[in-house]
Amino acid sequence: MSDLHATAGRQATPEPPAAGNSHVTTAAVSIRNLSKSFDDVEVLRDVNLEVKQGDVVTILGSSGSGKSTLLRCINWLEQPERGTIHIAGERIGMNADGRPMSVKALARVRARTGMVFQSFNLWPHLNVLHNVTEAPIHVLGQPRQEAEARARELLDKVGMSHKQDAYPNTLSGGQKQRVAIARALAMQPEVMLFDEPTSALDPELVGEVLGVIKALSAEGYTMVIVTHEMAFSRAVSDQVVFLEKGLIIEQADPETFFTRPRTERVQRFLERHQ
Amino acid sequence: MNASAWHMLLEGAWTTLWISGVSIAMGVTAGLILALIRLARVPVIDQLLVLYISLARATPLVTLALFIFLSAPTFGLQLDRNVAGILALTLNTTAFNAEIWRSAFRNFSREQREAAMATGMTPWITFRRIMLPQMVITSLPGLINEMSFLIKGSPAIAVIGIVDLTRVTNRISAVTYEPLPPILVACVLYMAIIGGLVWAQRVAERRANRLAV
Amino acid sequence: MSNWQILWQARDQFWSGFLSTMTIFGCAISAAFVIGCVLLYLLEGSRPRLAVPLRVFIDGMRMLPFLILAYLLYYGLPSFGIRLDAWWSGVGALAVYHGCYIAEIFRGSRLTFPPGQIEAAQAHGFTRSKMFLRLILPQIVMQTRPLLGNQLIYALKDTAFLVIITVQELTAAANSLSGTYFIPTEAFIVVIGFYWAVSIVMEVIVKQCGRFGSRRGFDNV
Numbered sequence: 001m002s003d004l005h006a007t008a009g010r011q012a013t014p015e016p017p018a019a020g021n022s023h024v025t026t027a028a029v030s031i032r033n034l035s036k037s038f039d040d041v042e043v044l045r046d047v048n049l050e051v052k053q054g055d056v057v058t059i060l061g062s063s064g065s066g067k068s069t070l071l072r073c074i075n076w077l078e079q080p081e082r083g084t085i086h087i088a089g090e091r092i093g094m095n096a097d098g099r100p101m102s103v104k105a106l107a108r109v110r111a112r113t114g115m116v117f118q119s120f121n122l123w124p125h126l127n128v129l130h131n132v133t134e135a136p137i138h139v140l141g142q143p144r145q146e147a148e149a150r151a152r153e154l155l156d157k158v159g160m161s162h163k164q165d166a167y168p169n170t171l172s173g174g175q176k177q178r179v180a181i182a183r184a185l186a187m188q189p190e191v192m193l194f195d196e197p198t199s200a201l202d203p204e205l206v207g208e209v210l211g212v213i214k215a216l217s218a219e220g221y222t223m224v225i226v227t228h229e230m231a232f233s234r235a236v237s238d239q240v241v242f243l244e245k246g247l248i249i250e251q252a253d254p255e256t257f258f259t260r261p262r263t264e265r266v267q268r269f270l271e272r273h274q
Numbered sequence: 275m276n277a278s279a280w281h282m283l284l285e286g287a288w289t290t291l292w293i294s295g296v297s298i299a300m301g302v303t304a305g306l307i308l309a310l311i312r313l314a315r316v317p318v319i320d321q322l323l324v325l326y327i328s329l330a331r332a333t334p335l336v337t338l339a340l341f342i343f344l345s346a347p348t349f350g351l352q353l354d355r356n357v358a359g360i361l362a363l364t365l366n367t368t369a370f371n372a373e374i375w376r377s378a379f380r381n382f383s384r385e386q387r388e389a390a391m392a393t394g395m396t397p398w399i400t401f402r403r404i405m406l407p408q409m410v411i412t413s414l415p416g417l418i419n420e421m422s423f424l425i426k427g428s429p430a431i432a433v434i435g436i437v438d439l440t441r442v443t444n445r446i447s448a449v450t451y452e453p454l455p456p457i458l459v460a461c462v463l464y465m466a467i468i469g470g471l472v473w474a475q476r477v478a479e480r481r482a483n484r485l486a487v
Numbered sequence: 488m489s490n491w492q493i494l495w496q497a498r499d500q501f502w503s504g505f506l507s508t509m510t511i512f513g514c515a516i517s518a519a520f521v522i523g524c525v526l527l528y529l530l531e532g533s534r535p536r537l538a539v540p541l542r543v544f545i546d547g548m549r550m551l552p553f554l555i556l557a558y559l560l561y562y563g564l565p566s567f568g569i570r571l572d573a574w575w576s577g578v579g580a581l582a583v584y585h586g587c588y589i590a591e592i593f594r595g596s597r598l599t600f601p602p603g604q605i606e607a608a609q610a611h612g613f614t615r616s617k618m619f620l621r622l623i624l625p626q627i628v629m630q631t632r633p634l635l636g637n638q639l640i641y642a643l644k645d646t647a648f649l650v651i652i653t654v655q656e657l658t659a660a661a662n663s664l665s666g667t668y669f670i671p672t673e674a675f676i677v678v679i680g681f682y683w684a685v686s687i688v689m690e691v692i693v694k695q696c697g698r699f700g701s702r703r704g705f706d707n708v
Binding site for chain 1: 315381385386388389390391392393394395396399403404407408411484485
């Protein structure tokens, strides 16, 4: 994992927003007026969020606040009822005319995001290396050799190159999650989405995964992270978003959020979690 | 038993093996196709398939073989015995295989499919690269078990005059007037074939368990 | 006269074929059930030296096609001076063959039988056979009823093999009718309908037993 910092250095270079068209922005992720319900329960209510390139945004909130749903809307694993989401300026899920995208077009936009799941979701029939190369070869059409060379680099980055021939069922939770991170990185996504990446891990394994994510943030990756780890959120974020019953009730830089929260709700939340 | 009796027995075993083998190959493939069609839930076709599967599971192979072989000419089709036999075995095993495949589909982890879609795989690539390879591994024990059942049911094709491993014992004893030895040898040959499949099924089960993360 | 009318006039033949199949099935499956229970009891361990040969016998039967066993009884036994007619060979082969399958189903369920119950029974002074009959067997039968239901359907289908050793049953009836009047399609559709109906009735009965079983709490032990 040592070369993580050696290769660090890519700086976030936000470009000025394109004039005229309000939907085309250079934000890595731009969420406008997003609403979503399951049956009759509103899980997201008119959510707006901009994630600038190179930024790390952590989403906090108690369980059931809608934070995982928000993350899963970004790559259209959940379909919102209202609102728009743009990934690096490109709308996901719907065409400009408001009709659902074709499965191919949707897959192409999804390929610009990378997702890391709470339960890892590695593919058990493929070994570690092939878990990482599967999508670059069969989605991006990369030549196998190139994909494998890049996969080895990424596995090295997450400290898993010694396990490249192992199958997922022989790995620990922390190792699985690090492979899952390499798998998502292999697609060279515009934004990495982390859905509670350490919640399914034994406490002693949490550190190795958070360490990898921290190193990625130092390299300038754009990331949206749903998490329960407060100290981690504070250390890694450029922006902290607090979700409550589907509403963003507080959004601030980590310093302000953790030391001078505006709402009583967040104060109570922080007291309980520190 | 003399040399020619042994020769006939082996020929009978070969007939059993190749007719079963062809039926297995066709039945496994057709079962997969039917399972896929049933997943699409096309209104009328779905009910027809349910009816077919229910009928095929209840119909004895002997009855099915006779039905196909005897009634084909009334539709103006002259079926070769072997073709009729293969058709009967295939129609029977396809119904069971379709259910095996379908349960593999329905039990496939939603999360793994999501992980595939999140990397930008289309549903077709997800099916071909992520789902199918795993479904083959998880279905294989069930499919091999069904192959054993097919071999055990294969003597049914004797009823339409195919000289398989069971029927050949009649032919031999008609000459030797000693029915017991050829039947016993046939038993041993069947045990070897099905024993091999049982062994393969255990290996497949071990592989399938390894897939469970 | 349409083909269906011919069949209607020959309905007695179908009916007697159907009754014959059901008689064979009923006798064979009752005997198979008893054989399955006896094999399970013998595997309980009161006679340890029997266990291995019995297991070999059960596994051996499960690796044979049913018809070859019927051949063995019908064509093979006369070599030992035992001459069974086609009907008895057929019923005997069905009973032994499916008895072994039922024994294997029971054995699988016996492996997961809670040992605490047996200890409790021993503590109450049950004899081995009383414990088996009153405690183990009823629970195992109730627990394995879906598998037993499947086995019933297999046994029903295997009765059709007996046409090959000249037993007069349902498929034989269709075969002879289709030969006499040359109406194979209709004759076999009727016969397949019979098999189908019986299978469905058996499935319904097994499901009803399931309701009874879960009411009595057999599923939660």
